[in-house]
Amino acid sequence: MTTTIPSTMTGVYLPGTSSTERREVPVPTPGPGQVLVHVGASGICGSDIGYIYRGYKTHKGVDGPAYRGVVSGHEPSGRIVAAGEGVRRFGVGDRVIVYHIAGCGLCDNCRRGFYISCSSEARAAYGWQRDGGNASYVLAEERTCVPLPDELSYVDGALIACGFGTAYEGLRRIRVSGEGDLLVVGLGPVGLAAGMLGRGMGARRVVGLEPSTGRRSWAEGLGVFDATFHPEELSAAMDLTGGRGYGFTIDASGTAPGRSSALDGAAEWGHVSLVGEGGELVTEVSDTLLHKQLTLHASWVTSLPAMTELAENLVSWGLRPEAIVSDRFALEDSDAAFALAAGASDGKVVFVADGDV
Template sequence: MKQTMQAAYLPGNSTVVLKEVDIPVPGHGEVLIKMKSSTICGSDIRAIYREHLGKGPEGYQNKICGHEPAGQIVKCGPGLRRFKEGDRIIVYHISGCGVCNDCRRGYMISCTSPYRRAYGWQRDGGMAEYLLAEEKDLVLLPDELSYTDGAQVACGFGTVYEGLEKIGICGNDAVLVVGLGPVGLAACMLTKAMGASKIIGVDTVRERVDIAIDKKLVDHAFVTDDQAISKILALTGGMGVERAVDCSGHTSGRQLAVRATRKWGKIVLIGEGGTMELNPSPDLIHEQKTIYGSWVTNIWRMEELVERIVRWGIHPDQLVTNRFTLDQASDAFALMAGGKCGKVAVVFDEEIK
């Protein structure tokens, strides 16, 4: 007789549907993971929860949702080479073909093969009691970190770390973070850990600014207005920041990130969607600025980030402002969709606080 579990699906009309489904059995090279924490990403809200807007890599195919999973291996299929029953793990949330150029670089996010399937999008994700995953998609979670720390790394923190590595962060840098949602808060926490000399955060939502200040992630933060550039210049001796990170995904936020950056500075765009209107000569060319685009991260850098987080003594789960159980998933997604909170997590067993 097959055993069943509870699992969450997103029909696309700003609701969550809970279903009873069979617990999967791991095959060759696969593991069955007892879920411990699964956090909600803004991409879930943008492309699946409200309505199914995603196509291609973001094409939701009526699977169990959740692409930020962490848990413990409880059953192994044959043919495993590294991981074993009892291991605490994070799931890199894109399962690529494994043999294309991008996959061989570790960037399964950029795999264009028809074999590419993202957890929570084209294959079952982490909003269930158990998750079936391929061994090649796993990252070991050290005992020093909680499962909710790990779930944060699975997408949000990994995505931010990739972007920060592209622009480089050190003690010489004043850093502007535009957009203080969960990704922006992660950017503040990581830039601080990486030694930035000054962190300035802006957002259009007062509650998000307050979270950044309350959690001591920034040196200065304010609700953006038409005086935002002047305020940032005043905080940087009239020069502007050396590095800027846009997590807003909005043209106004991106313009602010570029124009508040000083000559020879670097900007990374992480926030998805929207447009970007600039005046290339005054905004970029004459100022010798560089803009980077950054999409998720690669799996080896995710392993590196886990090591760094332990070394830095930080905990991504501190950015989780609200925790829910799986049967409360509807409330969890509704809160996240409201845009006035930090990170939202669906937690299981010992992660329930």
Template sequence: MHTMLAAYLPGNDTVEMRQVPVPTPGIGQVLIRMRASGICGSDVHYIYHGHRGTASHPEPLYQGVVNGHEPCGQIVAVGDGCRHFRPDDRVLVYHISGCGFCANCRRGYQISCTGRQKAAYGWQRDGGHAEFLVAEERDLIALPDSLTYEDGAFISCGIGTAYEGVTRADVSGSDSVLVVGLGPIGMAAAMIAKGRGAKRIIGVDTQPARLDAMRALGLADYLIPASPDALEQIRELTRGGADVALDCSGNAAGRLLALQGSGDWGRVVYLGETGHVQFEVSADLMHRQRRIFGSWVTSLANMEKCCHDLEDWKLKPHTMISHRFPLERADEAYALMASGRCGKVVITFDV
């Protein structure tokens, strides 16, 4: 029996490496040789530190499977019934496999599937931190030739999430865009806003290293360290407030800054997970005619469109990756991601 190396997260800030059988694709499934597999902040919050649930799903979300919900690779075998993809195709995997029948699945938003069959790769079914992955053919998106496997891994969650937020705010060339929180999602949001032609992009973060990374990549026109006068600086740069504000910090102060940093009729999108925010409903929302959108991941169709847009815009998400590790050093990769002293971290595979 052929075996492969795979990473598991026992929930105590460690990574456990195991030798497990190489899986066999079933009906409607494909076997993918992994080429790149990202680490997401949600993996750290909900699995690496401890197997936690959420307020709406209090039971642990992680079910002891191979971790990694940002997979990208090349098909090596297909099961019976596959009609659209073939061996050697380059693909990324939409990281939620839904029931296919609920209203959200019908819209392509498997992330919000309400069926019992819902299973996230790396959470409730085996994910991409192994040499091979079995995926449903219906969850695949073709990776354009101009994009790398690392690009595909980043698109499968982080870039896709940013793309949804930016498109939900309908960013265009007449908009000034404020991005609060310049981790991987914030950097991705700035890149997507740039691709859509935003006339001005302003980035805010507490960490000088993240501001330096944004500056080096040329993803923002103005960079502001988080401080008591950040709001006034934003208003001065935008004639009173940004047309669109994207909070990618998941921090109460960051969320408030994004709301207050938007102008009259501003569109505000909350992308950062967890935590709370408090604001004056009349002064901060109603009287300024602002709108707040909650945005969670993206749809299968929008993720596919994101690939094509990035290709046409000639933008490369992999330029935002700060660290790469082989699978054998997954423990180091997770420890670094958990420290917060990095940008995007990706597991790469030599073939």
């Protein structure tokens, strides 16, 4: 497969002023162990909005900007068009998802596949400390590539790269199955992913809590939620279980009230997963936790093996992540894309390449 690779491309940068900048930059050449990926789709993540787009001064307790003025975007998916020396597992023409952290590969967390928790100073996130996917091409370490099945689109792959991976790991931790109902708190992109995956994993009933009318409507249109409610209607959601509560709950809201709803909505002996970033966990302990015998799990993204497993499972379950995408943009429309993702989008916002992706 021969592809003509241009010498320059447009990359989207985030100056931290709730705006974007498009710059013409060189197309990189892969070095040893690296591949050049022609980006088919790249998602906009909620973590990009606060910490980079809006220019918040701290990220996960680290003072100063974590973003180092690179091409933005940590959710790329595409096709390999060039490979450097020593690349062995992947090759030109392969369709891949790019796991969004390049870890050292040697520390304990990396050896477990959790590059997200790499403890080395060499750790670098695409779109944060190294150039990311909001461009025509992204230079990736071969070790961060995950196979994208032919049955899935590049948009599917972009969503797996972060949001669906995050939701999947959170649900894996609490072992969602047909033995209980699932309550999803917060129906942004990660919550929508959790609802879809919960259905694939066999939850008896999937119910969502979300304050936004637009997002509740969008979620109901996906056909994976049995019902959605405003958080103030938690009692009505509990009625669907005969008052027993939900065997599995997951908070994707990242808010103190949302986390409280996930705890309050859990049944006795229930399992609660926390995946939403930021905020606080505020709870009464005895009646809410101890007397209900709850198990709490905290989860940060997912591992490389689990992301590979997720892509394969989506095919077997007949599920397409792109169903949660409400808006698609070209890179030239980066201002509008980020503004929508930071405001009133009902579902996921993605950049897509020209052609069928």
